[in-house]
Amino acid sequence: MKNVSVNELKNIATDLRKKAVTMIYEAQSGHPGGSLSAADFVAACYFREMNIDPKNPKWEDRDRFVLSKGHVCPIQYAALGTLGYFPEKELHTLRKEGSILQGHPDMKKCPGIDISTGSLGQGLACAVGMALCAKMDGKDYRAFVVVGDGEAQEGEIWEAAQTANKYHLDNLIVFVDDNNLQLDGTCDEVMPNIHLGKKFEAFGFESYEIDGNDMQQIVDTLDRIRESKNGKPKCIFGHTVKGKGVSYMENACGWHGVAPNDEEYAQAMKELDAQMI
Amino acid sequence: MSEMKKATREGFGEEIVALGKQNKDICVIDIDIGKSCKTGEFVKQLPKQHINVGIAEQNGAGVAAGMATCGKIPFVVTYAVFGSLRMCEMIRQEICYPNLNVKIACSHGGVTPANDGASHQSIEDMGVLRTIPNMTVIMPADYVAAKKLTAAAAEMYGPCYLRFTRDAIPVIYDETAEFVIGKANVLKEGKDVAIIANGDTVVLALKAAEELAKEGIQARVVDMHTIKPLDVEEVNYCVDHIGKIITVEDHNILNGLGSAVCEVAAEKGKGIVKRIGIQDQFGQSAPYERLLAINGITVENIVKTAKELYSL
Numbered sequence: 001m002k003n004v005s006v007n008e009l010k011n012i013a014t015d016l017r018k019k020a021v022t023m024i025y026e027a028q029s030g031h032p033g034g035s036l037s038a039a040d041f042v043a044a045c046y047f048r049e050m051n052i053d054p055k056n057p058k059w060e061d062r063d064r065f066v067l068s069k070g071h072v073c074p075i076q077y078a079a080l081g082t083l084g085y086f087p088e089k090e091l092h093t094l095r096k097e098g099s100i101l102q103g104h105p106d107m108k109k110c111p112g113i114d115i116s117t118g119s120l121g122q123g124l125a126c127a128v129g130m131a132l133c134a135k136m137d138g139k140d141y142r143a144f145v146v147v148g149d150g151e152a153q154e155g156e157i158w159e160a161a162q163t164a165n166k167y168h169l170d171n172l173i174v175f176v177d178d179n180n181l182q183l184d185g186t187c188d189e190v191m192p193n194i195h196l197g198k199k200f201e202a203f204g205f206e207s208y209e210i211d212g213n214d215m216q217q218i219v220d221t222l223d224r225i226r227e228s229k230n231g232k233p234k235c236i237f238g239h240t241v242k243g244k245g246v247s248y249m250e251n252a253c254g255w256h257g258v259a260p261n262d263e264e265y266a267q268a269m270k271e272l273d274a275q276m277i
Numbered sequence: 278m279s280e281m282k283k284a285t286r287e288g289f290g291e292e293i294v295a296l297g298k299q300n301k302d303i304c305v306i307d308i309d310i311g312k313s314c315k316t317g318e319f320v321k322q323l324p325k326q327h328i329n330v331g332i333a334e335q336n337g338a339g340v341a342a343g344m345a346t347c348g349k350i351p352f353v354v355t356y357a358v359f360g361s362l363r364m365c366e367m368i369r370q371e372i373c374y375p376n377l378n379v380k381i382a383c384s385h386g387g388v389t390p391a392n393d394g395a396s397h398q399s400i401e402d403m404g405v406l407r408t409i410p411n412m413t414v415i416m417p418a419d420y421v422a423a424k425k426l427t428a429a430a431a432e433m434y435g436p437c438y439l440r441f442t443r444d445a446i447p448v449i450y451d452e453t454a455e456f457v458i459g460k461a462n463v464l465k466e467g468k469d470v471a472i473i474a475n476g477d478t479v480v481l482a483l484k485a486a487e488e489l490a491k492e493g494i495q496a497r498v499v500d501m502h503t504i505k506p507l508d509v510e511e512v513n514y515c516v517d518h519i520g521k522i523i524t525v526e527d528h529n530i531l532n533g534l535g536s537a538v539c540e541v542a543a544e545k546g547k548g549i550v551k552r553i554g555i556q557d558q559f560g561q562s563a564p565y566e567r568l569l570a571i572n573g574i575t576v577e578n579i580v581k582t583a584k585e586l587y588s589l
Binding site (some may be wrong): 134 | 304325326328330331333335336338339340341342343344347348349351366367370372374377435463502
C-alpha cells in the first residue's frame with residue numbers, strides 16, 4: 001500500500017478519465033461509459049492499494065489485477081501508462097494495427113496485463129486461479145477483479161464464486177461495477193440481477209455495499225478488507241454511474257461503445273478539467 | 278503386440294502421479310469426474326496439487342488459466358465432450374489466445390462412452406480444438422503411448438489437448454518406445470497402401486495390415502498420435518511413395534485426422550485418401566463395437582477399402 005491521499009486519488013481518477021476519453025476519441029472506437037464508471041476503483045487499486053512494481057511487471061509476488069469486463073481497458077491502459085509500465089505515448093495507439101493496446105486487454109502484448117480478457121464472464125475464474133496459487137505457494141499476493149453488473153449475468157461468474165468460497169480465498173477482491181447499464185438497455189430491463197452484493201454474500205463472500213464513485217468510501221473499504229483474513233473472499237458492490245464525469249455520457253446507454261466527436265470531446269475535456277481539485 | 282489390455286486413461290492416471298512428484302508445479306483440476314478419469318491416485322498422493330471445482334467446466338478452464346499465469350502447469354481433467362465443447366470458448370480466450378501452459382486431459386474420447394449414448398460421446402473434439410491457434414492435439418494409441426505422451430505434454434510449453442479413452446485396449450508399444458509430439462510412429466513398413474490411424478483404431482489398422490499381408494498387399498501402418506501439429510513429412514512420404522492412403526479414427530470424418538491428411542494431399546495435388554471414421558452422425562446407446570461397426574470403423578472395412586485402393 002502506498003500513502004496517497006483521497007484528494008490526490010480523486011485527481012488521479014480524473015486524469016485517467018481524461019486519458020481514457022482521449023484514447024477513445026483518437027481511436028474513434030472503444031467503450032467510454034464503463035471506462036468512466038470503473039475509473040475510481042482502478043485509480044485506488046493501481047495508485048494506492050496494490051503491491052506492484054511498474055519496472056518489473058512480471059514480479060512473482062505482485063498483486064494481480066483482472067479486468068473481467070475487458071472492454072473498458074482504456075481506463076486500465078491509462079493507469080498502466082501513467083505508472084510507466086510502457087511509454088505514455090503508446091496511449092495514442094489504442095486499437096491501431098500493431099499496437100500493444102488491443103481493443104481488449106492482451107497480456108502477451110501489453111506489460112502489466114495479468115491475463116487477457118474480453119469475452120465476458122471469464123475473468124473472475126482466472127483471478128480465482130491466481131488467488132489459489134498464492135494460497136498454494138504460501139504467498140501474500142492478492143487478486144483484484146473488476147466485474148460488470150451486466151457481465152454478472154454470465155454463469156461462469158457464479159461457478160468461480162463457488163470455487164473462491166470453497167478454497168477460502170480471502171485474498172480475492174471482487175469489485176462489482178454496478179452501473180445498471182448494458183448494451184441493450186438497463187440491466188433491470190435486459191436481465192434483472194437481483195442484488196449482486198447480497199448474491200455474492202450468499203456465495204460465501206464478505207460483502208460491502210458502497211458508492212463506487214466515492215473515493216473516500218473505496219479507500220475506507222479497501223482498508224477494512226486488507227485487515228480481514230477470515231477465509232472469506234471479498235466483494236465490493238459499488239454503485240456507479242456509467243459515463244461518470246462527463247455530463248452527457250452519464251447514465252446514457254448510448255455511450256456504451258461509441259466514441260465522442262470533436263465537439264463532444266472538447267466538452268468532455270472541459271468538464272473533466274473543472275473537476276480537478 | 279502383447280496380450281495385455283489396458284485403457285489409455287489408466288496410463289494417464291499413473292503418469293500424472295509420477296510427473297506431479299517430480300514437479301510440484303504440476304496440478305490437477307478435476308471437474309467431479311476424477312474417479313472416472315483416473316486421477317484418484319493423484320488426489321491421494323498429491324492432495325496439495327489438486328483442485329476440484331465441481332461440475333463447472335468453464336470455471337475449471339478459467340481457473341487453470343489463472344494458475345498458469347502464476348507458474349503452475351495445470352491439467353484440467355474431464356470427459357472429452359465437456360473438455361472440448363463445454364470449455365471451448367474459455368480454452369480459446371483464456372488459454373490459447375494468451376498461449377498459457379494449460380493441458381486439457383480428457384478421458385472417454387470418441388464413442389467409447391458407448392452405453393451412455395450420444396450426449397457423452399465425443400466425435401467433434403479434436404476437430405474443434407485443432408482449429409484454435411497455439412493448440413496441440415494428441416491421441417495416444419495405447420497405455421504406454423498414453424504415459425509417454427502425457428510426459429511429453431508436461432514437458433512442452435503451451436496449450437495441449439490429450440484425448441484418452443474408456444476401454445481396455447491391447448498394449449501395442451513396449452516401454453522403450455519413443456514418442457515425439459508432432460512426429461508420427463511408423464509401426465509397419467509397406468509399399469502398397471498407407472493406413473494412418475490414431476488412438477484406439479491403431480490396433481484395427483495393425484490387424485487389417487496382417488490380413489492384407491496374407492493376400493500379398495503390403496500396408497504401411499502409421500500411428501498419427503498428434504493431429505496438430507500434423508507430421509506433414511510423414512503424410513508427404515505416404516503421398517509421394519504410396520499415393521493410396523486410408524485414414525482411420527474414432528472421430529467425425531469431418532475435421533479430424535482424415536481431414537488433416539486430406540489437406541496435405543490436396544495441397545500437393547497428389548494421392549487419394551479414403552477416410553474411415555464417424556459418418557457425420559450422432560451415436561446412440563449401444564456396445565462400443567457396434568457403434569464402430571455402424572460407422573464402418575472395422576478391420577473388415579479397412580481391408581475392403583485397402584483392396585479397392587490397391588486395385589486402382
